[in-house]
Amino acid sequence: MFKGFNNVFTSNATAVGTIVAPISMYAAGLIRKDPKMQHTALLAGEAAADAEVVVTVLKEITRRERPASIPQHANFSDSWFENNGTSFPSGHTIVAFSVATIVARRYGNHRWVPFAAYGAAALVGFSRLSLSAHFLSDVFMGGALGYSIGRFTVLRQ
Numbered sequence: 001m002f003k004g005f006n007n008v009f010t011s012n013a014t015a016v017g018t019i020v021a022p023i024s025m026y027a028a029g030l031i032r033k034d035p036k037m038q039h040t041a042l043l044a045g046e047a048a049a050d051a052e053v054v055v056t057v058l059k060e061i062t063r064r065e066r067p068a069s070i071p072q073h074a075n076f077s078d079s080w081f082e083n084n085g086t087s088f089p090s091g092h093t094i095v096a097f098s099v100a101t102i103v104a105r106r107y108g109n110h111r112w113v114p115f116a117a118y119g120a121a122a123l124v125g126f127s128r129l130s131l132s133a134h135f136l137s138d139v140f141m142g143g144a145l146g147y148s149i150g151r152f153t154v155l156r157q
Contacts, residue, residue, distance in 0.1 A: 002130040009127035011092070018048065018095045018124070025103075040106045047098035047154045051146055055091040064088035068132040079135075090134045090142035096121035097146025098154070105155055121146070 022044035029037030063085035070076060079085070100121035104114035125143055128134040134142075151157050 006127065006130055009123060009130075011131065011133065014092050014096070014124045014127055017120075018092070018099055021099055021103075022048065036106070040102060043106070043154050044099045044102040047102050047146075047150045048095050050149050050153055051094045051098040052091070054145060054149065055089060055094055055142075058089055059086050059091070062088040064135075064138070066133055067135055076135075087134055088138045088141065089145055090125065090128045090138045092128055093121070093125040093134075093139050093142030094146040094149070096124035097143045098150040099146075101147050101150025102154060105151060105157065 022041045025044065026038055026041035029035070029039075029041060063081050063083065064087040065079040065082045065085040066087045067076070067079075070079060079087070097118075100117035104117040107113040121143070125139040128139050128142075129136060
């Protein structure tokens with residue numbers, strides 16, 4: 001149903017996009033001699049790194065199976081604390097929302113920036129659902145944790 005969307009928003013493409021965004025922003029800040037943009041890029045990088053730490057710890061604790069790895073007529077409620085589970089929370093989504101929050105909060109004076117930043121992060125989260133890589137709760141918590149990391153840990157607002 002979402003074949004075209006899934007061909008664009010692959011796992012690798014969304015991971016690379018969330019890494020390239022802060023790097024590109026920093027490069028643009030250097031070229032434009034814009035210290036605010038450079039600092040925003042560094043904060044976004046810090047948020048992404050913080051998000052990866054949280055994801056690593058939570059995935060190790062919860063070990064939730066991915067939807068695609070559960071047999072078709074199996075019990076989906078018994079997906080926690082499995083040997084190879086790596087579903088909770090969505091790492092792509094937590095990083096995307098942590099970076100989006102930094103950019104949206106720092107450039108919120110431009111009306112379109114928060115819409116573009118959070119819209120891109122939401123597309124990353126939706127891609128994780130459409131690829132059956134995560135449950136809705138994995139993506140929701142990834143978004144909530146990413147927002148919290150960006151706003152309350154990195155920006156301390």
